[in-house]
Amino acid sequence: xxxxxxxxxxxxxxxxxxxxxxxxxxxxxxxxxxxxxxxxxxxxxxxxxxxxxxxxxxxxxxxxxxxxxxxxxxxxxxxxxxxxxxxxxxxxxxxxxxxxxxxxxxxxxxxxxxxxxxxxxxxxxxxxxxxxxxxxxxxxxxxxxxxxxxxxxxxxxxxxxxxxxxxxxxxxxxxxxxxxxxxxxxxxxxxxx
Amino acid sequence: xxxxxxxxxxxxxxxxxxxxxxxxxxxxxxxxxxxxxxxxxxxxxxxxxxxxxxxxxxxxxxxxxxxxxxxxxxxxxxxxxxxxxxxxxxxxxxxxxxxxxxxxxxxxxxxxxxxxxxxxxxxxxxxxxxxxxxxxxxxxxxxxxxxxxxxxxxxxxxxxxxxxxxxxxxxxxxxxxxxxxxxxxxxxxxxxxxxxxxxxxxxxxxxxxxxxxxxxxxxxxxxxxxxxxxxxxxxxxxxxxxxxxxxxxxxxxxxxxxxxxxxxxxxxxxxxxxxxxxxxxxxxxxxxxxxxxxxxxxxxxxxxxxxxx
Numbered sequence: 001x002x003x004x005x006x007x008x009x010x011x012x013x014x015x016x017x018x019x020x021x022x023x024x025x026x027x028x029x030x031x032x033x034x035x036x037x038x039x040x041x042x043x044x045x046x047x048x049x050x051x052x053x054x055x056x057x058x059x060x061x062x063x064x065x066x067x068x069x070x071x072x073x074x075x076x077x078x079x080x081x082x083x084x085x086x087x088x089x090x091x092x093x094x095x096x097x098x099x100x101x102x103x104x105x106x107x108x109x110x111x112x113x114x115x116x117x118x119x120x121x122x123x124x125x126x127x128x129x130x131x132x133x134x135x136x137x138x139x140x141x142x143x144x145x146x147x148x149x150x151x152x153x154x155x156x157x158x159x160x161x162x163x164x165x166x167x168x169x170x171x172x173x174x175x176x177x178x179x180x181x182x183x184x185x186x187x188x189x190x191x192x193x
Numbered sequence: 194x195x196x197x198x199x200x201x202x203x204x205x206x207x208x209x210x211x212x213x214x215x216x217x218x219x220x221x222x223x224x225x226x227x228x229x230x231x232x233x234x235x236x237x238x239x240x241x242x243x244x245x246x247x248x249x250x251x252x253x254x255x256x257x258x259x260x261x262x263x264x265x266x267x268x269x270x271x272x273x274x275x276x277x278x279x280x281x282x283x284x285x286x287x288x289x290x291x292x293x294x295x296x297x298x299x300x301x302x303x304x305x306x307x308x309x310x311x312x313x314x315x316x317x318x319x320x321x322x323x324x325x326x327x328x329x330x331x332x333x334x335x336x337x338x339x340x341x342x343x344x345x346x347x348x349x350x351x352x353x354x355x356x357x358x359x360x361x362x363x364x365x366x367x368x369x370x371x372x373x374x375x376x377x378x379x380x381x382x383x384x385x386x387x388x389x390x391x392x393x394x395x396x397x398x399x400x401x402x403x404x405x406x407x408x409x410x411x412x413x414x415x416x417x418x419x420x421x422x423x424x425x426x427x428x429x430x431x432x433x434x435x436x437x438x439x440x441x442x443x444x445x446x447x448x449x450x451x452x453x454x455x456x457x458x459x460x461x462x463x464x465x466x467x468x469x470x471x472x473x474x475x476x477x478x479x480x481x482x483x484x485x486x487x488x489x490x491x492x493x494x495x496x497x498x499x500x501x502x
Contacts (some may be wrong), residue, residue, distance in 0.1 A: 068222065071234035071264075077500055080195035082215075085220040119231040
């Protein structure tokens with residue numbers, strides 16, 4: 001199967017802008033809300049959402065953090081897991097947390113994220129924002145509140161999100177697993193989740 | 194590079210540069226974890242670890258135990274005093290009995306060089322060497338190099354001098370291997386009687402004059418005089434040793450640069466180092482202790498997390 005383009009540059013940008021306005025509808029001025037991106041690939045989306053919101057709201061002090069869930073994953077010993085940095089320089093006690101990830105697949109990363117987050121306090125409310133929702137592949141009862149695009153895909157396919165920061169252009173592809181060469185897999189080894 | 198090339202951690206000898214860098218980058222994330230309000234992650238909740246200490250230890254034992262607990266492992270402790278070792282049980286028998294109780298990983302300190310290596314040939318479980326006689330103490334060397342990296346950004350091309358009882362020190366040997374693998378220049382300094390005869394064959398510089406050594410180096414790692422391992426008297430008196438090889442404030446102030454002082458502990462204050470130096474801002478002795486927990490968490494995580502078990 002040839003890689004299928006799900007989101008091209010223009011639609012990508014529109015989607016992010018729409019997600020920002022959806023967030024503003026619920027969170028108003030974000031005075032009690034924080035954004036946390038899940039490492040490694042959710043962080044790109046979280047930064048983009050953060051930049052978008054700062055632009056629209058003309059506010060610089062929106063809180064943004066990144067959370068690594070490696071130590072809380074349930075597939076430890078099934079594959080080699082290398083941790084990334086966690087940077088949360090604020091407490092989330094009584095805050096409304098918006099968890100951000102690029103692709104929602106089995107829901108296991110989010111489950112680990114909910115666990116990992118508890119080390120930083122007890123949030124008032126947690127919501128999930130994803131760019132791509134692979135709605136037929138869930139293993140756990142986890143749903144996103146804000147969704148960039150919903151797709152139907154089978155397990156043998158992979159969603160590959162490209163970011164202009166690392167890949168030159170913002171795009172999302174649906175590819176057969178075999179067509180991703182090993183180097184790509186290494187670069188974004190958890191692009192599926 | 195996502196996993197260590199070795200199944201055990203017996204010595205720095207068995208690691209290569211990539212292994213060490215993987216341990217460091219993993220330790221970076223654990224350092225962040227141990228500075229959180231909740232310092233615990235659940236990664237090793239299905240792992241049981243036995244700490245076997247056939248020789249006394251404070252820092253290393255507590256450091257390993259904290260590292261294990263912060264990874265949520267189950268921990269059992271064993272020390273040779275008050276055990277059946279005194280009744281004549283062999284090392285392999287003792288360890289096999291402990292393993293029969295379903296222990297996954299061993300951390301062992303033993304007074305005999307090569308004890309960990311020997312054990313790894315006879316048992317199935319993974320082993321971390323927490324010091325074997327005057328041979329190796331790999332986790333100490335890793336945390337020392339990690340502390341230098343933290344202070345200077347990298348270890349490469351840094352000049353490190355190890356001062357004191359090189360002959361009886363496992364810290365010295367592991368440090369030499371580790372620092373050299375990371376591209377640092379290493380010097381040893383001490384009285385002739387406490388430097389092994391062929392030490393320069395390891396590629397280290399040898400210096401007998403403390404002042405010259407300090408002038409050369411960026412980092413000075415002070416080692417303790419290991420009286421418990423010395424079978425004969427290697428120098429006339431401790432007072433004379435202190436006069437020639439003890440680092441004090443006056444000596445540090447006479448240098449034209451500010452060097453970093455390290456010490457693996459336990460410190461003999463007033464012998465190899467004076468109190469005002471040990472507690473000064475040039476000293477990173479307590480940073481070393483903090484980093485020790487992060488480094489040991491990284492090693493436990495990387496060894497216990499291997500997929501090929």
